[in-house]
Amino acid sequence: MKDLDVIVVGAGIGGLTATLALQQAGFRVSVYEQSASLGEVGAGLTITPNGCHALYHLLGEDAVHAVARTPAAGAIKHYRTGETLVETNRGNRMREQYGAPYLQAHRADLHGALANAVRAIDPSAIHTGCHFGELQQGADGVELRFDNGTGARGDLLIGCDGVRSAVRRALWGPEEVSFTGYIAWRGLVPMDRLDPALIEPDSVAFAGTARTFARYKVRSGRLVNFAAFSRRDEWTEEGWSVPADVTDVQREFADFCPEVQAILAATPAGQCFKWGLFDRQPLPQWTRGRATLLGDAAHPMTPFLAQGAVMAIEDGVVLARAMVAADDWPEALARYEAARRERTTMVMRESHVNARRMYNRDPDHYTGSSHRNAESLGLYAYNPLTVPV
């Protein structure tokens, strides 16, 4: 098994996590990324304890804490009054309860740490400027063609190319995509443009009627990441880096409390983006022959449980464990999919349920007993290093 050449398409957080986990398990891995240079968008990312177990294992605790911070405390606040409705205790309680903390990071920082770790094992593992176009599978391997005219051969293919996965299309054909009715804006605001006394506690979601504004600190508390969710009847642009005008967000959230207004007013020019949330049905099967899917390519989900990247991270570690445990590659891919598909399909569905809950709630009667999140679903108790594969 260790003689296998594994090809990964897509060097996002999922692709790099899978690559690192496979490398550490002793496999040769080549990653092909469409972007000309490696990087991630400017945005925050929440890593819950179930994902943190994997990152600690792959990067080491110090490297993880160099790029991510544990919010001391969090809260759900009333959108208009700013009054705390529910305290969400994140600090040491998570580590005590689940054996790993709850983290918040700048996506580019975590992505950079994963890329550095991959390159430390194999400096030539990552190939940029390679947009995957075609796949051929045969008895002795897979052959890929990229749009730049180059190609690659290997024994197995892991498609980690995100929500609009070309590998998924090559395996399972084109599919229906539908707009969910939810849209969002995001931005990053330097803390030195804000009154620190206002940005308390570290992590807050402002619950409004049919709208939510969430914000938390990243980069050692020097930046505030925000995501503002609302509804629309129609949306045509898919992709989550469409430049937006912050005055549109200010208009949409004009009845939100002074903290939200301060964050929006301090958003630097060019630092606000918008996107519409699109939906795909769960696939009944991921693996076809020598190729399988991982991360958003396998199970794209709405962000209402903040679990998309965490599921991709879990996938990567479980895939590497399945490869080690199995006698041959068909068994490895079967074990990987059996271990992962049910859980990720459940999280896809529950993300939708949570969206409906968030948009239909009445902030004037919101209490701890009506609060639901990934933790109340039991998702944090999963450890990808120890689950059966």
Ligand SMILES: Cc1cc2nc3c(=O)[nH]c(=O)nc-3n(C[C@H](O)[C@H](O)[C@H](O)COP(=O)(O)OP(=O)(O)OC[C@H]3O[C@@H](n4cnc5c(N)ncnc54)[C@H](O)[C@@H]3O)c2cc1C
């Ligand atoms: C606003 C928002 C907030 C979120 N917040 C959280 C959060 O707090 N916590 C969380 O866990 N998740 C969160 N998510 C979800 C998370 O961002 C995704 O689930 C995660 O990025 C998926 O990682 P991935 O590697 O599977 O895909 P991606 O990050 O999309 O990476 C795919 C990679 O493949 C490359 N690629 C694409 N097509 C090709 C091709 N044809 N050939 C070669 N390369 C290709 C891309 O360039 C990219 O580098 C959020 C998502 C959104 C939209």
